[in-house]
Amino acid sequence: MKIMITGSNGQVGSELNVRARTMGFDVIAVDCDQLDITQRDAVNDFISRYSPDLVINAAAYTAVDKAEEEVAIAFAVNRDGPLYLANACAERDIPLFHISTDYVFDGEKEAPYTESDQPNPQGVYGQSKLEGELAVASALVQQITLRVAWVFGATGANFVRTMLRLGGERAELGVVADQYGGPTYAGDIAETLLMLAEKVDRGDALQWGLYHYIGSPATSWHGFAEEIFKQAVSHGMFEKAPNVNRITTEEYPTPAVRPKNSVLDSQRINKILGFAQPDWHQGLDRVLREWKNK
Numbered sequence: 485m486k487i488m489i490t491g492s493n494g495q496v497g498s499e500l501n502v503r504a505r506t507m508g509f510d511v512i513a514v515d516c517d518q519l520d521i522t523q524r525d526a527v528n529d530f531i532s533r534y535s536p537d538l539v540i541n542a543a544a545y546t547a548v549d550k551a552e553e554e555v556a557i558a559f560a561v562n563r564d565g566p567l568y569l570a571n572a573c574a575e576r577d578i579p580l581f582h583i584s585t586d587y588v589f590d591g592e593k594e595a596p597y598t599e600s601d602q603p604n605p606q607g608v609y610g611q612s613k614l615e616g617e618l619a620v621a622s623a624l625v626q627q628i629t630l631r632v633a634w635v636f637g638a639t640g641a642n643f644v645r646t647m648l649r650l651g652g653e654r655a656e657l658g659v660v661a662d663q664y665g666g667p668t669y670a671g672d673i674a675e676t677l678l679m680l681a682e683k684v685d686r687g688d689a690l691q692w693g694l695y696h697y698i699g700s701p702a703t704s705w706h707g708f709a710e711e712i713f714k715q716a717v718s719h720g721m722f723e724k725a726p727n728v729n730r731i732t733t734e735e736y737p738t739p740a741v742r743p744k745n746s747v748l749d750s751q752r753i754n755k756i757l758g759f760a761q762p763d764w765h766q767g768l769d770r771v772l773r774e775w776k777n778k
């Protein structure tokens with residue numbers, strides 16, 4: 485099976501690229517410099533030329549705060565690009581896997597969000613991702629949109645990298661303790677999408693549509709930070725962890741409003757895959773080992 489991966493230098497894209505090859509798929513991996521998904525004709529030409537059996541879109545504009553200013557770019561990459569990919573796939577009967585975000589929700593719910601909960605994004609990034617989801621769903625039936633959250637991996641910028649940098653500079657840090665979500669290892673997201681790809685390849689009946697997927701257990705950014713430093717100390721990357729103080733969202737104002745609760749209920753995908761989603765502590769351990777051994 486030939487899989488085309490967009491955004492292949494990103495956190496999830498790079499894990500998809502490596503793992504898909506290891507699993508024996510024929511892979512066409514492209515990032516912005518080879519295929520800018522906001523260029524409709526280029527998207528059409530590329531898919532015509534390479535005729536993949538499945539497209540996985542890991543390309544996105546992910547700078548949540550910067551998106552408040554770069555509105556046009558955020559919508560071009562997160563809404564228009566996915567629409568062009570979806571239209572090109574629909575014309576050729578190719579399934580599309582797309583990735584979206586917990587930030588489509590306002591965070592007011594006091595329980596994990598399910599796929600049937602009403603989105604209500606609070607910022608440009610969330611709105612652009614929601615419109616991307618809707619564009620994909622309206623363009624083709626054979627699509628899976630996987631909403632994920634708080635992504636971290638060995639590649640690119642993420643919360644883990646930021647914490648390690650700040651922890652090296654300061655003895656004391658304040659980290660937001662009143663926003664809850666699910667840290668999610670990029671490698672686990674890639675693995676999940678590729679298991680679904682195997683199902684498509686085998687011709688298994690697959691329920692198309694929207695799925696939630698986050699790492700377990702849910703925590704706050706503060707809880708995530710504490711575990712990062714605990715593991716970094718045990719890996720010998722830090723002699724002593726900094727003091728990680730709990731602060732509120734109000735004490736750490738950001739241009740984009742974040743949901744207080746963006747925990748996603750992953751039961752629907754768990755049923756399809758036949759197991760519960762992995763513990764993010766293990767993904768964190770893998771990332772830290774990789775960085776330590778570099």
Ligand SMILES: NC(=O)c1ccc[n+]([C@@H]2O[C@H](COP(=O)([O-])OP(=O)(O)OC[C@H]3O[C@@H](n4cnc5c(N)ncnc54)[C@H](OP(=O)(O)O)[C@@H]3O)[C@@H](O)[C@H]2O)c1
Nearest residue numbers: 491493494495496516520521543544546583585633634635
């Ligand atoms: N990161 C998170 O915490 C998070 C949370 C929830 C959901 N998600 C979703 O998960 C998915 C993967 O995220 P990620 O963290 O892997 O993102 P990422 O590391 O920012 O990677 C995105 C990739 O897309 C590329 N890209 C940007 N604009 C493009 C364009 N016009 N055409 C082609 N490629 C383009 C980027 O290239 P450049 O670097 O050169 O711009 C980058 O390589 C996205 O759909 C994202 O919305 C992420």
